[in-house]
Amino acid sequence: QLVESGGGLVQPGGSLRLSCTAPGFTLDLYAIGWFRQAPGNEREAVSCILSSDHTGDTFYADSVKGRFTISRDYTKNEIYLQMNSLKPEDAGIYYCASAWGCGYYPLAADFHSWGQGTQVTVSS
Numbered sequence: 001q002l003v004e005s006g007g008g009l010v011q012p013g014g015s016l017r018l019s020c021t022a023p024g025f026t027l028d029l030y031a032i033g034w035f036r037q038a039p040g041n042e043r044e045a046v047s048c049i050l051s052s053d054h055t056g057d058t059f060y061a062d063s064v065k066g067r068f069t070i071s072r073d074y075t076k077n078e079i080y081l082q083m084n085s086l087k088p089e090d091a092g093i094y095y096c097a098s099a100w101g102c103g104y105y106p107l108a109a110d111f112h113s114w115g116q117g118t119q120v121t122v123s124s
Helices: none
Strands: 003-005 008-010 016-021 031-037 044-049 058-060 068-073 078-083 092-099 118-122
Touching: 003 092, 016 031, 016 092, 016 118, 031 068, 031 078, 044 068, 044 078, 058 068, 078 092
Parallel strands: 008 118
Antiparallel strands: 003 016, 016 078, 031 044, 031 092, 044 058, 068 078, 092 118
């Protein structure tokens, strides 16, 4: 079971840093993806990072490239999603999830363990 934190209310243009941790297992064994879901929308991939055994390569959705950064802290067993220049359309529930790889484009069906999500609201 993964656990997300760091969501909240932020004004457009603001920043948030989401954290994903997993008590009981080592996140670096897996690819970790961030997904988001807005009301009425399907869950969509935001970012993904491979395990260090697979170069730690990253994926970003086009809508967040240049604004979001995914990273790992191996000592803390945490994954972060730094979100800058937030827009109202970035709002939603953000989930982290683990998989064996990110794939060409991360698909929610390929991710096997999920957190409960953290709410991100972008509004003035």
